[in-house]
Amino acid sequence: MITKTTMAMFGIAASGLLAGCTETLDSQQIKTGGISATLEAIAESASSTTVRATLKAGGDESNTYVILSAGDRISATVDGEAVAMSAESSGVYEASVDVGAGGTEIKVLLDRDDEDDDATNNVGTLPDPFDLEALPREPVPRGEDLTIAWSPSASGDDMVIDVKGDCIFSKTFDVGGDPGTYTIGAGALEATSSREPESCDVDVVIRRSRNGTTDNNLDPESSFELSQVRGGRFTSAP
Structure with missing residues (x-):
């Protein structure tokens, strides 16, 4: 079962992992058009979704985070209910809701207190939920194929698989469409040490994602991704 700890390992929940030299900027010091909003709706199950907004000044790659102050505020509307x-x-805002059904409409609204423009037209819908089939209980040698399966499939959305473990290099596999299975080929998972190959637990996180739209009043680098996310674990062996 996926947990927020596992999600954080893959950068899916990065609210507490602001790396490098960061700065903050009061929202009263910046116009709406200068705010780059990275918006995410992450459904961990068919009945649980986290809505997250990361606000920056200077584009998505910037390390300057915008802190809302005075009357500036951000909220979400999930299936018509305000949250x-x-x-x-700093600069990261979240809400959790007991909704995760496919097709659920999610909006994120940035309301400005002054005469600057609001950004309330950020909208998208969740992909359909899915179940990840059980991963092997026995250790899987890195010299053998590993097939990952989920259902239902053929959603029309893109699937991405992330793997991470202490004894292997982390990897991301772009599945390409939604075929219901993906095989990680023999040798694709590389050991971090060739001198003393080890076994370790490997976390697998699979995402079904689609893009929403962002308000034209925000920085053009703003984005909105909506995902169904599931996870599992297996043991990788030499």
Whole structure:
């Protein structure tokens, strides 16, 4: 079962992992058009979704995070119900809702207190949920194929698989469409040490994602991704 700890390992939940030299900027010091919003709706199950907004100044690659102040506020509307988003860290705002069904409409609304433009037209729908089939209980040698399967498939959305473990190099596999299975070929998972090959637990996170749209009043680098996310674990062996 996927957990927020596992999600954080792959950068899916990065609210507490702001790396490098970071700066903050009060929202009263920046126009809406200068705010780059990275918006995410992450459904961990068919009945649980986290809506996250990461606000930056200077583009998505910037390390300057925008802190909402005065009357500036951000919220979400999930399936027509308004939900307040609270600060999880500097420039990162979240809300959790007990909804995760496919087709659920999610909006993120940035309301400005002054005469600057609001950005309330950020909208998208969740992909359909899916179940990840059980991964092997016995250790899987890295010299053998590993097939990962999920259902239902053929959703029309893109699937991505991330793998991470202490004894292997982390990898991301772009599945290409939604075929229901993906085989990680023999040798595709590389050991971090050739001198002393080890076995270790490997976390697998699979995402079904689609893009929403962002308000034209925001920085053009803004984005909105909506995903169904599931996870499992197996043991990788030499």
